[in-house]
Amino acid sequence: xxxxxxxxxxxxxxxxxxxxxxxxxxxxxxxxxxxxxxxxxxxxxxxxxxxxxxxxxxxxxxxxxxxxxxxxxxxxxxxxxxxxxxxxxxxxxxxxxxxxxxxxxxxxxxxxxxxxxxxxxxxxxxxxxxxxxxxxxxxxxxxxxxxxxxxxxxxxxxxxxxxxxxxxxxxxxxxxxxxxxxxxxxxxxxxxxxxxxxxxxxxxxxxxx
Amino acid sequence: xxxxxxxxxxxxxxxxxxxxxxxxxxxxxxxxxxxxxxxxxxxxxxxxxxxxxxxxxxxxxxxxxxxxxxx
Numbered sequence: 001x002x003x004x005x006x007x008x009x010x011x012x013x014x015x016x017x018x019x020x021x022x023x024x025x026x027x028x029x030x031x032x033x034x035x036x037x038x039x040x041x042x043x044x045x046x047x048x049x050x051x052x053x054x055x056x057x058x059x060x061x062x063x064x065x066x067x068x069x070x071x072x073x074x075x076x077x078x079x080x081x082x083x084x085x086x087x088x089x090x091x092x093x094x095x096x097x098x099x100x101x102x103x104x105x106x107x108x109x110x111x112x113x114x115x116x117x118x119x120x121x122x123x124x125x126x127x128x129x130x131x132x133x134x135x136x137x138x139x140x141x142x143x144x145x146x147x148x149x150x151x152x153x154x155x156x157x158x159x160x161x162x163x164x165x166x167x168x169x170x171x172x173x174x175x176x177x178x179x180x181x182x183x184x185x186x187x188x189x190x191x192x193x194x195x196x197x198x199x200x201x202x203x204x205x206x207x208x209x
Numbered sequence: 210x211x212x213x214x215x216x217x218x219x220x221x222x223x224x225x226x227x228x229x230x231x232x233x234x235x236x237x238x239x240x241x242x243x244x245x246x247x248x249x250x251x252x253x254x255x256x257x258x259x260x261x262x263x264x265x266x267x268x269x270x271x272x273x274x275x276x277x278x279x280x
Contacts, residue, residue, distance in 0.1 A: 113219060113222055116219055116222070116223060117222065117223065120223060150215055151215055154215035154216045154219055155219065157216050158216055158219040158220055158223075161220075
């Protein structure tokens with residue numbers, strides 16, 4: 001019987017930072033226990049990252065490929081946490097199956113009208129998944145927030161009135177997240193230059209754990 | 210632009226994009242006509258025929274000129 005806490009990074013829209021957040025949240029969870037990062041996105045960005053990282057992946061964290069709930073269950077039986085990087089909308093069936101299985105769903109949303117509109121569809125997908133997974137917890141997560149942007153602030157206010165709750169924690173648009181990818185690392189492995197980014201990831205984990 | 214205006218626009222864009230963002234480039238009649246028109250498969254245009262070789266230009270004759278005189 002799966003005993004791990006399972007998370008899905010899901011959104012019907014691509015390009016909202018699912019993979020980057022999945023990777024760094026998994027790295028944060030690796031500070032707390034063993035973690036499997038399940039790359040269910042056919043683009044395979046996280047598998048590419050893990051190959052690039054070679055032996056540099058955080059201790060206690062493994063990256064696996066797979067797009068079935070059976071794979072999720074198998075990993076959940078061996079690890080303390082499983083983080084699923086779901087594919088974008090073209091593979092909604094895959095995302096839907098994971099949403100019916102995981103404990104928690106995080107839906108990254110960029111401060112953009114396109115993402116705001118897509119979040120309405122995400123809310124419907126969560127409602128549908130709760131038909132067979134009534135305990136599913138789901139949050140919107142404002143990602144790549146820009147400092148001093150009136151639109152980012154307005155988005156935060158408007159998302160707060162959406163059917164899905166929004167996390168208080170937000171993630172700013174920071175080059176260090178992309179730099180970590182390039183170096184085959186998570187932000188946890190970049191030292192003082194990624195201190196603020198790590199604090200943001202930690203803040204998210206404190207809210208959802 | 211004030212914060213409230215941005216928020217209002219974002220809210221309105223979720224609730225009813227069509228109602229709050231009137232189309233200005235197409236009339237209602239044009240929209241109906243174009244949307245009711247069945248889509249037909251369009252055959253690819255035939256490749257243009259090879260251009261015939263340009264006939265040699267006849268020799269110009271200038272009666273009041275000494276460049277070329279008729280034979």
